[in-house]
Amino acid sequence: MKTYDNPFSLAVDQFLNHNLSDVLGVDLATKRPFANMHEENNQFVLDIAIPGVKKEDINIEVKGDMLKVSAETKQETENEDKENSLIRREFNYSSFERTFRLDETANKEKISAAYDAGLLTLTIAKKEEAVDHGPINIKVS
Numbered sequence: 001m002k003t004y005d006n007p008f009s010l011a012v013d014q015f016l017n018h019n020l021s022d023v024l025g026v027d028l029a030t031k032r033p034f035a036n037m038h039e040e041n042n043q044f045v046l047d048i049a050i051p052g053v054k055k056e057d058i059n060i061e062v063k064g065d066m067l068k069v070s071a072e073t074k075q076e077t078e079n080e081d082k083e084n085s086l087i088r089r090e091f092n093y094s095s096f097e098r099t100f101r102l103d104e105t106a107n108k109e110k111i112s113a114a115y116d117a118g119l120l121t122l123t124i125a126k127k128e129e130a131v132d133h134g135p136i137n138i139k140v141s
Contacts, residue, residue, distance in 0.1 A: 031096050042131045044106060044124040048098065051118030058120060062108050069120065070097040105130035 035048045048069060050058070057071045072095040079088045102108065102124065110125035 031094065033096055033098065035098060035100075037100075042126055044103065044126070046100065046122040046124065048120040048122070049118060050096070050120055053118070055115045058113075058115065060111075060113055060122070062102070062111065065102045065104075065108075067100045067102050067111070067122070067124075068097065069100075069122070071095065 033048050033050045035046060037044060037046045039045075046067075050071060053071045053073055057073050059068075059070045061068050072093070075092040077090045077092075081087075105126050107125045107127045112123045114121045114123075
């Protein structure tokens with residue numbers, strides 16, 4: 001283990017040996033998570049990639065024809081070097097919000113959500129009248 005003459009040397013070494021995101025306490029990557037949506041016969045499926053977010057930090061709400069997905073995460077770490085009387089405490093707060101306009105055929109009352117391995121999947125049922133039940137045979141008289 002390296003030894004340091006003073007706390008400033010330790011701080012400089014830590015600065016130079018961490019990536020810039022750690023030093024600034026901000027994730028420099030985009031704060032807008034990627035989303036994919038596809039339509040099936042009786043529903044829409046929306047997948048949002050939000051790795052590292054806890055399920056309990058996710059908020060989903062519908063207002064009018066807008067579906068809003070958001071999350072806020074808080075993280076705190078503490079490093080202590082008693083030998084050099086140095087304590088470093090870091091706070092990291094991050095959040096995102098995505099809003100999607102629901103199709104007029106979407107049933108706002110039948111939306112379900114599942115979260116697994118960093119992927120949030122929303123299943124949005126279609127209104128019954130919008131579901132394609134296949135061809136209708138019409139008899140000729």
